[in-house]
Amino acid sequence: MKLTVFNGSPRGQASNSHRIVAPLLDGARAAGAEVEEVFLIERNIQHCRGCFSCWGGTPGRCVLDDDMAELLDLYLDSSYVGLASPVYGMYVTGLLKNFMDRLLPLATPHIQRSDDGTFYHEGRVKRFPRQMFVFNSGFPGEHNFLVLQTFVEVAKRMNPGSVVLEVYRNCGEALQLADGENEELTARIVRFDAALREAGRELVAHGAVRPETVEQIHLPLATDEEYMAAVNRFWDEEIGQRGG
Numbered sequence: 001m002k003l004t005v006f007n008g009s010p011r012g013q014a015s016n017s018h019r020i021v022a023p024l025l026d027g028a029r030a031a032g033a034e035v036e037e038v039f040l041i042e043r044n045i046q047h048c049r050g051c052f053s054c055w056g057g058t059p060g061r062c063v064l065d066d067d068m069a070e071l072l073d074l075y076l077d078s079s080y081v082g083l084a085s086p087v088y089g090m091y092v093t094g095l096l097k098n099f100m101d102r103l104l105p106l107a108t109p110h111i112q113r114s115d116d117g118t119f120y121h122e123g124r125v126k127r128f129p130r131q132m133f134v135f136n137s138g139f140p141g142e143h144n145f146l147v148l149q150t151f152v153e154v155a156k157r158m159n160p161g162s163v164v165l166e167v168y169r170n171c172g173e174a175l176q177l178a179d180g181e182n183e184e185l186t187a188r189i190v191r192f193d194a195a196l197r198e199a200g201r202e203l204v205a206h207g208a209v210r211p212e213t214v215e216q217i218h219l220p221l222a223t224d225e226e227y228m229a230a231v232n233r234f235w236d237e238e239i240g241q242r243g244g
């Protein structure tokens, strides 16, 4: 069994997204799965040209010569794929949006009508991997995840495999701010990491994550006020140090 997460943060290995994905994949690895995290920022992925060659001239294959052919194979060879991104402008990063656009060769061109009256393109392959989403926002609250539902909707249409886990981590920068001095925050992050590891284990062992584990993942890392104070203090110090 292979779990692959495509991380769309421009911060790559230093990202909060990776900070969340790492324990999830550790748990899956410890339970016997093969795991991989692909940092999209490190790969050569050009923009979709919109030429539809992958539907007409070269069905299932993109005309662009870059890393995407290899990544499409990896996507399809995985039992589970994860799409991870920080919230940027209430949506995903351009890196992840671009990656999603480049999944177009996986779809067939003809327009189909679904039972609910909306329209879609059928998948080109028989088996799609099951999906996970890992999002984190810089703001507290849930408001900044609302528009992301559009992305999730598109991902579900692109990949009819079922969704097994959705992580919406608000106060994402709290993961960077924990320096061990704030014992409460450190303890909450330890609990968060443990819940993510458990989610990875459950996925491999049972093919699903228990609602209790999902609940643990979404417990607050800080109150809105604590988080705002910590972030604002960080920026005061940062600006002060630069003589601003």
Ligand SMILES: Cc1cc2nc3c(=O)[nH]c(=O)nc-3n(C[C@H](O)[C@H](O)[C@H](O)COP(=O)(O)O)c2cc1C
Binding pocket: 009, 010, 011, 014, 015, 016, 017, 018, 085, 086, 087, 088, 089, 090, 091, 136, 137, 138, 139, 140, 144, 172, 173
């Ligand atoms: C260009 C840009 C746009 C952002 N837009 C939002 C936003 O709309 N809402 C939000 O909550 N955070 C926003 N953020 C903050 C990031 O989501 C936050 O810093 C996140 O923890 C970064 O995660 P990463 O380390 O995985 O990239 C934005 C950050 C940048 C650089």
